[in-house]
Amino acid sequence: MARQTGLGKKVFAVLVCAAFVIGGADDAFAAKKKKKTKKRKSPARAAVQKTPAYNPRYAALVIDLDTGKVLHEDRADELRYPASLTKMMTLYLTFEALREGRIRMGTDLPVSYEAASQPQTNLSLEPGDEISVRDAIDGLIIRSANDASVVIAEKLAGSEEEFAEEMTRKARELGMSRTTFRNANGLPNPTQRTTAYDMATLGKALKRDFPEYFPMFKKSEFYFNGVKYSSHNRVTRFYPGADGIKTGFIGASGFNLVTTASREGHNLIGVVLGGPSGSWRDSRMMALLNQQFAKLKAGGDDNVAYTASDKQPKVVALRQAEVKPLSTQLSGPEEEQVKPLAETARAGWVVQLGVFEEQKAAMQAISRARIIAGLELHGASVDVQKSGKSREGVHRARLKHLTAQEAKAACQKLWRRGASCFAAPDAS
Numbered sequence: 001m002a003r004q005t006g007l008g009k010k011v012f013a014v015l016v017c018a019a020f021v022i023g024g025a026d027d028a029f030a031a032k033k034k035k036k037t038k039k040r041k042s043p044a045r046a047a048v049q050k051t052p053a054y055n056p057r058y059a060a061l062v063i064d065l066d067t068g069k070v071l072h073e074d075r076a077d078e079l080r081y082p083a084s085l086t087k088m089m090t091l092y093l094t095f096e097a098l099r100e101g102r103i104r105m106g107t108d109l110p111v112s113y114e115a116a117s118q119p120q121t122n123l124s125l126e127p128g129d130e131i132s133v134r135d136a137i138d139g140l141i142i143r144s145a146n147d148a149s150v151v152i153a154e155k156l157a158g159s160e161e162e163f164a165e166e167m168t169r170k171a172r173e174l175g176m177s178r179t180t181f182r183n184a185n186g187l188p189n190p191t192q193r194t195t196a197y198d199m200a201t202l203g204k205a206l207k208r209d210f211p212e213y214f215p216m217f218k219k220s221e222f223y224f225n226g227v228k229y230s231s232h233n234r235v236t237r238f239y240p241g242a243d244g245i246k247t248g249f250i251g252a253s254g255f256n257l258v259t260t261a262s263r264e265g266h267n268l269i270g271v272v273l274g275g276p277s278g279s280w281r282d283s284r285m286m287a288l289l290n291q292q293f294a295k296l297k298a299g300g301d302d303n304v305a306y307t308a309s310d311k312q313p314k315v316v317a318l319r320q321a322e323v324k325p326l327s328t329q330l331s332g333p334e335e336e337q338v339k340p341l342a343e344t345a346r347a348g349w350v351v352q353l354g355v356f357e358e359q360k361a362a363m364q365a366i367s368r369a370r371i372i373a374g375l376e377l378h379g380a381s382v383d384v385q386k387s388g389k390s391r392e393g394v395h396r397a398r399l400k401h402l403t404a405q406e407a408k409a410a411c412q413k414l415w416r417r418g419a420s421c422f423a424a425p426d427a428s
């Protein structure tokens with residue numbers, strides 16, 4: 001084997017760190033599978049799996065959709081990171097807008113600088129592009145596209161921040177009492193939290209409220225701009241009776257999954273959060289569903305003594321006038337109060353990444369910076385300005401609306417990776 005050079009080791013280290021920091025692209029971007037010498041079991045035969053060893057990120061839940069009975073739970077009311085399960089709420093609000101006639105499947109949605117700068121997984125959208133609502137929905141379900149999520153958010157609410165508030169407001173109306181959304185795609189944010197119970201509530205609401213759109217969760221592939229995208233939701237694709245719905249992954253969350261399935265007249269929804277790998281998560285979900293379907297076939301479980309609604313505080317749908325600002329209404333992880341989005345948006349520092357001849361190169365620099373810097377740049381706004389007297393000009397790549405601490409911390413991370421960065425108060 002050829003000896004690895006010092007430069008090769010550095011490049012490898014950068015790639016590993018980037019994948020760990022950004023996570024939230026979903027399973028396809030999480031990691032390549034390790035090669036196995038033994039034959040892989042068929043998903044349909046994954047009937048038995050031992051109870052997992054203690055994992056602080058793990059949580060699981062299985063509910064009978066017909067009766068509301070909780071058939072299995074493990075830390076289901078503890079706070080976790082939703083990762084790309086967040087897109088389930090983005091889709092709920094999209095389906096609601098379709099039903100109300102505010103958008104149509106054929107409506108073309110403009111792609112902003114902010115949307116185009118979202119890291120993998122994405123559809124490689126560029127500023128000025130357009131994408132139809134149908135393609136955006138397919139992109140969220142099949143590709144788990146972060147850029148398409150922001151496109152939808154900006155169309156429906158004007159900005160991703162405003163959309164996140166709408167998402168959380170809808171969560172409260174649905175009875176998701178412990179969920180806080182901070183973005184439309186599930187990329188890392190320490191104050192974006194949920195529980196297995198809340199994710200089950202959302203999955204149930206999607207299937208119940210939008211029977212005309214829910215079959216879209218069963219699609220396994222679609223074409224966009226000449227590229228074929230295939231679903232990495234292996235449980236929906238291969239588990240007998242599965243009809244939805246969503247996977248998710250960021251480094252902080254582990255591997256998440258919500259699945260609905262029907263068998264012999266019984267309808268279940270399962271949630272697995274915090275799996276150590278995608279294959280483990282999938283096997284765990286199938287094992288839990290198999291166990292509960294078998295019990296139901298045998299006549300039920302006498303130990304089940306409560307319904308999902310018994311475990312959740314009673315929530316009354318809020319009228320618009322009754323909704324308080326998120327700074328007072330919501331709390332973050334471990335019930336600590338978090339900074340309101342509006343306050344974050346007023347932060348007055350900027351990070352400049354360089355000047356580029358092509359707009360595409362400027363956007364790539366922004367996307368790379370977000371991967372490396374992670375949370376420090378997550379709430380920043382994209383600012384690509386063209387300057388110069390020539391027709392071509394140059395493009396300045398900046399990220400705005402940061403605090404001084406965020407801007408300086410981001411530059412330190414970028415400098416360590418050999419990237420250009422300058423932090424300063426925004427004078428524009």
